[in-house]
Each structure stands twice: as structure tokens, then as C-alpha cells.
Amino acid sequence: MDWFYKFPNMNDGALRDLKKLIDDGFRAFTRAYGDAIEGLFTPLQHFLLAADRFMTQTPWPIILLLILAVAWFASRSLKIVASCLVTLMLIGYFDMWTDTMRTVAMIFVCTVISIAIGLPIGILMARSDRVQRAINPILDVMQTMPSFVYLIPVVMLLGIGRVPGLIAVVIYAIPPMIRLTDLGIRLVDKDVLEAADAFGADRRQKLFKVQLPLALPTIMAGINQTIMMALAMVVIASMIGVQGLGQPVLKAIANQYFTLGVFNGLAIVGIAIMFDRVSQAYGKRLQKHREIIHG
Known part of the structure; x- marks a missing residue:
């Protein structure tokens, strides 16, 4: 038995x-x-280093004004801009400015790469059911695989450093970008597409002048989720050399420094809320714009 x-x-x-x-x-x-694979990522390394240098070496008042300007452009809300100002001032006051700027640089690069890769894949999925059926299982695996597992093959291929950490973060964070791009394009009203056909629009014109503009609020939701998942990966990626707020948290865990871990953890939460509010406000503005067009 x-x-x-x-x-x-x-x-x-x-x-x-x-x-x-x-x-x-x-x-x-x-x-x-x-070595050959590592060489392919050299431009990515230069991009990351340039973003890191800009965020850490530019005087803090300029960076602060730049972030507030982006927040105002995206949200048109004084309340959101004021909350961003308070968050950043507190981060600076508690001596976490440099680590925070490194984290912001990493998230910025991750988001740009995720958009550059995820947007075309999402468009392909929206145009072909066969492509969607092929890619969906891969995205399911990417979203359910424990985040630590991503570090193993990346470290074996590229070693310890910022670029391997960046790649691991992108792999973890890109699925929402792909899925919501696909969803946004598929949700575009068929009547609008028929009207575009009636005006003689070809596939390219329909994509760039009709589908993508109308799908933009959903795509913005994908960007929002990508940013949130990238921030969630910051502490784990610090295990393989990614600098920023994750390293002090990791140090606090290893050495039982309660205040160090809590302060840097709260800084990560503050950045996450800041990014979330700004991107959501921008998405709502786009949604209103789409409703006006439909109206």
C-alpha cells in the first residue's frame, strides 16, 4: 500500500x-x-548610468522642480503636486535623497524599456488571436513565477551588477504593459473602426490615429502597474547589486536595523504612492478626453 x-x-x-x-x-x-550576450546590453548600461548620473548629480532643487512640473503636467492637480512636494522634502530631510534618486532612475529606465518592448508585443497580440494564444501562457508564467527565480539565470549569464538587476526587474514588471495594451486596442469601439474604414484609413493610420489614442487610458493603466511592480522588485534586485532604496532595506534585514529598514521602506511606499497618483490622474484625464471624443 x-x-x-x-x-x-x-x-x-x-x-x-x-x-x-x-x-x-x-x-x-x-x-x-x-560575453556576447553581455555585449548586447552595453547600450542599456550606458542608458542606465546616464539616468543615474542625471538624477544623483543634478542639484536637488532642479530635480525637485522637474518632478513637480511632470506631476502638474500629468495631473493638473495642486493637491497631487503638493503631496509630491511634501513626500520629496521628507525623503531629503531624512537623508535618503541620493538612494531615492537612484531608485527613480532605475524605475524610469525600466518603464521606458517595458514600454518599448511591451507596446509592440501588445499591438501584435491585439491584431492576431494566434499570437495572443501563443504569448498568454508565457505571460502567465512570468506573472506567477517567484521573483527570486528571475535572478538565477540573469546572474549566471551576466554576473552581479545593475544591468542584471534591471533585466530581472523588466522581466517581472512587463506583463501588465503587454496585457493592457492588447486589451485597450481590442476594446476600441468597432463602429469607430468602421468609420475609419469608410474614410479610407489604412491599417497603419487606424492604429496610430484611432486605436492607440482611444486605447491610451488602458495603456496608461498598464504603465501604472508596470511602475508598481518594478518598485516591488527593488528590494529583491538589491541582492544582486542594484543601488537605491533596496540596499539599505536589505542591510537592515541582515543586521536588524529597525529604523533604517522602516525609513527606507516608507520612502519606497512614498515614491510608489507618488507615481501611482500622478499616473492615475493622467489616465483619468485621457479617459475624459476619450469620452468627449465619443460624445
Whole structure:
């Protein structure tokens, strides 16, 4: 009756041989192509370093005014701008400005890359049911896989550093961008598309002048979720050398520094709320604009 209580599984020796075969194969691939793959990410490294230098070396009043200007442009709300000002002033007052700016630079680069990759994939999914069926299972795996698992292959290929951490964050954060781009385009009213056809619009004109503008509020929701997921990955990515607010939190966990962990954790929360309010306000403005067009 042992078979009834113990699930039948692969022979221990066969399982060990299979795991060894996969591990040895991945190590051989890393040795053979690791340098070439690392070279492909050199432009990404330059982009990240440039963003980091700009955010950390520019005088803080200029950065503060720049962030407040972006918040005002996106939200047109004095309340949101004032809350951003208070949040940033508190972060600076508690000596977390540099780490916060490094984190903001990382999130900015992650968001740009996620938009650059996720938008075209989302458009392809919206145009083809076959592509959607092929990509959806991949996105399901990406969204349910524990975030620590992303670090293993990235570190084996590229080592420890900012770029491997950036790649891990992008892999973790990009699925909402792809899904909501696909959803937004599919939700565009068919009557509007028929009207565009009646005016003689080709596929490209329909995409850029009709579908994407009308899908923009949904796409903005995808960008919002991508930013939130990237911020959630900041502490985990600090384990492989990503600088910013995650490293003090990691240090606090390792050394039981309560205040260090709480202060930097609250700074991450403050940035997350700031990004969330600004992007949501911009999405609502776009939604109102779309309702006016439909009206």
C-alpha cells in the first residue's frame, strides 16, 4: 500500500542525472555565449548610468522642480503636486535623497524599456488571436513565477551588477504593459473602426490615429502597474547589486536595523504612492478626453 500514500516519481538517480544535464548545459551556454550576450546590453548600461548620473548629480532643487512640473503636467492637480512636494522634502530631510534618486532612475529606465518592448508585443497580440494564444501562457508564467527565480539565470549569464538587476526587474514588471495594451486596442469601439474604414484609413493610420489614442487610458493603466511592480522588485534586485532604496532595506534585514529598514521602506511606499497618483490622474484625464471624443 506504499504506492497509495507516496506519489510515484522519477528514480532518484535519473532525476539527479536530468538536473545535472540541464545545469551543465546552461553553464556551457553561459561560458560560450555569456560575453556576447553581455555585449548586447552595453547600450542599456550606458542608458542606465546616464539616468543615474542625471538624477544623483543634478542639484536637488532642479530635480525637485522637474518632478513637480511632470506631476502638474500629468495631473493638473495642486493637491497631487503638493503631496509630491511634501513626500520629496521628507525623503531629503531624512537623508535618503541620493538612494531615492537612484531608485527613480532605475524605475524610469525600466518603464521606458517595458514600454518599448511591451507596446509592440501588445499591438501584435491585439491584431492576431494566434499570437495572443501563443504569448498568454508565457505571460502567465512570468506573472506567477517567484521573483527570486528571475535572478538565477540573469546572474549566471551576466554576473552581479545593475544591468542584471534591471533585466530581472523588466522581466517581472512587463506583463501588465503587454496585457493592457492588447486589451485597450481590442476594446476600441468597432463602429469607430468602421468609420475609419469608410474614410479610407489604412491599417497603419487606424492604429496610430484611432486605436492607440482611444486605447491610451488602458495603456496608461498598464504603465501604472508596470511602475508598481518594478518598485516591488527593488528590494529583491538589491541582492544582486542594484543601488537605491533596496540596499539599505536589505542591510537592515541582515543586521536588524529597525529604523533604517522602516525609513527606507516608507520612502519606497512614498515614491510608489507618488507615481501611482500622478499616473492615475493622467489616465483619468485621457479617459475624459476619450469620452468627449465619443460624445
